[in-house]
Amino acid sequence: xxxxxxxxxxxxxxxxxxxxxxxxxxxxxxxxxxxxxxxxxxxxxxxxxxxxxxxxxxxxxxxxxxxxxxxxxxxxxxxxxxxxxxxxxxxxxxxxxxxxxxxxxxxxxxxxxxxxxxxxxxxxxxxxxxxxxxxxxxxxxxxxxxxxxxxxxxxxxxxxxxxxxxxxxxxxxxxxxxxxxxxxxxxxxxxxxxxxxxxxxxxxxxxxxxxxxxxxxxxxxxxxxxxxxxxxxxxxxxxxxxxxxxxxxxxxxxxxxxxxxxxxxxxxxxxxxxxxxxxxxxxxxxxxxxxxxxxxxxxxxxxxxxxxxxxxxxxxxxxxxxxxxxxxxxxxxxxxxxxxxxxxxxx
Amino acid sequence: xxxxxxxxxxxxxxxxxxxxxxxxxxxxxxxxxxxxxxxxxxxxxxxxxxxxxxxxxxxxxxxxxxxxxxxxxxxxxxxxxxxxxxxxxxxxxxxxxxxxxxxxxxxxxxxxxxxxxxxxxxxxxxxxxxxxxxxxxxxxxxxxxxxxxxxxxxxxxxxxxxxxxxxxxxxxxxxxxxxxxxxxxxxxxxxxxxxxxxxxxxxxxxxxxxxxxxxxxxxxxxxx
Numbered sequence: 001x002x003x004x005x006x007x008x009x010x011x012x013x014x015x016x017x018x019x020x021x022x023x024x025x026x027x028x029x030x031x032x033x034x035x036x037x038x039x040x041x042x043x044x045x046x047x048x049x050x051x052x053x054x055x056x057x058x059x060x061x062x063x064x065x066x067x068x069x070x071x072x073x074x075x076x077x078x079x080x081x082x083x084x085x086x087x088x089x090x091x092x093x094x095x096x097x098x099x100x101x102x103x104x105x106x107x108x109x110x111x112x113x114x115x116x117x118x119x120x121x122x123x124x125x126x127x128x129x130x131x132x133x134x135x136x137x138x139x140x141x142x143x144x145x146x147x148x149x150x151x152x153x154x155x156x157x158x159x160x161x162x163x164x165x166x167x168x169x170x171x172x173x174x175x176x177x178x179x180x181x182x183x184x185x186x187x188x189x190x191x192x193x194x195x196x197x198x199x200x201x202x203x204x205x206x207x208x209x210x211x212x213x214x215x216x217x218x219x220x221x222x223x224x225x226x227x228x229x230x231x232x233x234x235x236x237x238x239x240x241x242x243x244x245x246x247x248x249x250x251x252x253x254x255x256x257x258x259x260x261x262x263x264x265x266x267x268x269x270x271x272x273x274x275x276x277x278x279x280x281x282x283x284x285x286x287x288x289x290x291x292x293x294x295x296x297x298x299x300x301x302x303x304x305x306x307x308x309x310x311x312x313x314x315x316x317x318x319x320x321x322x323x324x325x326x327x328x329x330x331x332x333x334x335x336x337x338x339x340x341x342x343x344x345x346x347x
Numbered sequence: 348x349x350x351x352x353x354x355x356x357x358x359x360x361x362x363x364x365x366x367x368x369x370x371x372x373x374x375x376x377x378x379x380x381x382x383x384x385x386x387x388x389x390x391x392x393x394x395x396x397x398x399x400x401x402x403x404x405x406x407x408x409x410x411x412x413x414x415x416x417x418x419x420x421x422x423x424x425x426x427x428x429x430x431x432x433x434x435x436x437x438x439x440x441x442x443x444x445x446x447x448x449x450x451x452x453x454x455x456x457x458x459x460x461x462x463x464x465x466x467x468x469x470x471x472x473x474x475x476x477x478x479x480x481x482x483x484x485x486x487x488x489x490x491x492x493x494x495x496x497x498x499x500x501x502x503x504x505x506x507x508x509x510x511x512x513x514x515x516x517x518x519x520x521x522x523x524x525x526x527x528x529x530x531x532x533x534x535x536x537x538x539x540x541x542x543x544x545x546x547x548x549x550x551x552x553x554x555x556x557x558x559x560x561x562x563x564x565x566x567x568x569x570x571x
Contacts (some may be wrong), residue, residue: 062479091481102476106494116480147570163480173479 010073011171011203012038012061017070019056019227030056032227033070040170043197043204045214045235047250048224054207057224058173061205062094063087075170092120095164095202099176101156103148109135109159110144116166134162138192154185161192165200172196172204178213190216211250215239215310223247236311240281257306257316264345267303272347273323276333279341280307281315289335290320298324298332319345354541359533366529367549369443373515373525374508376447381454381511382504388414388455389462390488400474400484417456422514425449426521446523450514454507461503465496498569505561509554516550526550 019031030053038044048054059065060072063079071078079090103112110131117127135141138158148156157177164172174193178186194217196202208214214221214235222232223246230244239255242248252260258277259267267275278286293300300320307316322329336342388410394400395407420428426449430440433448473495477487493500516527526546534543 064475064478085483088481088483091479094479096476096479098472098476100470100472102470102472104473104477104491104495106491106497115477115482119480119482119486149570160476163476167481 009040010037011040011075012036012205013073014057014060015071015073017060017072018068019053019060019065020068029227031060031067034224034227034229036222036229036232038203038205039220040203041197041201042219043194043206043217045206045208045218045221046224047208047211047214047221049209049246052224053227054209054224055175056227058096058175058205058207061171061173062091062096092116092167093169094171094173095161095167095169096173096175097157097160097164097177099179101148101153101160101180103156103159103163105148108145108147109140109151112148112159113162113166116163120167130166131162134165137165138162152185153181154188157181157185157189158192161189161196165196165202168200170203172202174204174206174208176208177206179208179210186213187216193217211254215254219311223250234311236313236315239310240279240315255306255316257304257308257318259304259319259345263304267319267321268346271301271303271321273301273321274329274333274347275303275319275321275345276336277304277317277319277343277345278336279315279317279343280305281340282313284340286318286336286339289332289339292335293322293324293332296324296328296332298322298328352539352541354539354545359542359545362533363526363529363546363549366524366526369528370512370515370525370553373443373446373450373518373523374511377450377454377511377515378504378508380447380451381458381507384451384455385458385507386462386493386500388459389466390492392459392463393466393492394484394488400488414456414459417452418460422449422453423517423520425453426517441522443518443524446515446518446521446525450511453514454511457510458503458507461506462500465499465503466492468499469495498565501561501565501568505558505565508557508561512550512553512557 014034014036017031017034018029021028021030032053034057046054046057056065060067061074063082067080071080074090075093077090079087082090104115107115113131113134114127117130122130131144132141135144138161140155140158140162143151143155148159151159177193178189181189190213193204193206197204206214206218218235220232220234221238223230223238223244225244225246231238231242231247238247239251242251264275280286290300300322303319303321305316305318307314307318309315322332333342333344392407392410392414395403395410397404429449429452433440433445436448437445439445469492474487474491477491515525516530518525519528519531522528526549530543530546533539534546
């Protein structure tokens with residue numbers, strides 16, 4: 001959906017940001033010259049393998065880590081120029097949730113949610129009202145007086161979200177927020193994050209190593225590799241037309257509509273005809289082209305594939321075996337190329 | 348006065364009670380002083396260490412060295428060595444009050460390591476979460492660290508109680524009063540092993556009560 005964001009305000013902007021950690025064994029370049037612009041109101045994914053620098057990127061946004069060089073403008077303020085005290089005040093506008101939830105074990109659910117409000121100097125009565133409001137929002141009003149160790153993983157993350165939202169931040173940073181949860185709970189938490197985004201207008205930065213998370217709720221995504229942005233684009237573009245090798249590998253972890261080499265070998269053994277893979281997206285009229293195959297003396301068999309939806313658009317791919325005279329098959333492939341991308345994968 | 352090998356209730360009883368009072372006074376006062384100072388020193392060690400909330404190499408090095416120097420000194424030697432300081436602070440070098448000075452020093456340095464070790468067990472993620480809310484480093488030190496480690500800290504404090512009952516008994520040698528003094532004067536020096544063992548029994552009871560109380564309290568804090 002790039003058009004609808006085209007003129008949107010950038011709430012987070014990285015300009016040539018580098019972060020180098022000094023270690024006894026030598027310097028480690030965690031972030032190596034990143035430029036990023038995150039738009040107000042979007043859910044922005046940052047994906048990468050461990051060590052790609054994504055955890056550092058998210059901590060640079062709220063100043064838990066300080067950039068070695070470059071600038072990071074968050075809601076109009078370059079946080080690299082702020083004093084420690086100014087950064088602390090700025091953090092009230094930036095909530096954060098964590099993989100291991102990081103709740104205060106010595107405080108109740110209500111006490112956890114009230115903590116940022118105390119820090120911000122809220123009065124007792126206002127705090128109590130706000131805590132109740134937040135716990136209601138995340139569906140845990142009845143657990144206000146429980147302690148974190150009495151909650152399930154999903155409930156803990158809901159408390160984490162309520163705590164992160166306490167001071168009504170404009171930005172929510174989610175650092176592998178669902179990586180410690182089972183698939184069903186993951187989905188519940190992702191739905192809650194989407195609700196936070198849609199209903200409260202909070203910009204969310206989702207750090208993850210799982211593309212399925214970004215597929216579920218992301219608008220745009222940056223793929224990190226070795227501290228650099230390997231690729232950036234809408235989730236749809238990243239899925240349908242990945243350019244970087246690292247992106248392709250991530251996409252392959254969640255999409256299984258294209259045959260891998262082992263699948264291809266099996267297919268070639270079982271089907272003697274020409275094998276082609278056709279990309280499927282909204283508006284592609286593959287069926288009507290295939291309908292004319294018979295007229296050319298060509299028959300087809302569907303041997304592999306899948307079509308799903310992403311950001312409310314269809315996409316996927318189908319692998320076909322085409323059998324018939326060579327000129328007929330060539331003509332059919334040429335006709336298919338007019339409606340979609342075709343990859344010939346052999347005979 | 349009897350020299351028999353027996354515990355005479357009329358004679359030994361009131362004395363034992365008085366000496367018990369002295370021991371409780373020494374241990375109690377020291378727990379207060381050493382507990383607070385040890386907690387502060389432990390917090391300082393924990394927060395100034397590398398990667399700590401208030402990381403400061405110079406401060407940490409000095410504190411760490413000081414703790415490493417004072418802690419291994421055997422208590423009886425510390426007691427004698429700091430007599431001038433004791434005289435200055437307590438106005439005397441005999442009696443229970445004078446014992447509080449060396450006991451507090453030993454307690455402060457000993458407890459500081461226990462505190463430091465228990466604070467290290469706090470999940471760094473919890474501290475990071477607090478910082479992410481905008482809490483200052485000082486606020487975290489003042490309001491979050493101790494509650495987050497309270498269960499183990501109570502057990503560490505209980506350990507200190509027991510260690511102090513033990514150390515305070517050494518006071519007997521320098522006329523410091525208390526149960527150790529009693530066992531030495533009326534038991535050991537008069538060949539009355541019954542008195543010695545009765546005193547040991549009283550000390551065991553104190554230790555048992557302290558340990559049971561500490562266990563109970565820490566369980567309550569940890570909600571287990």
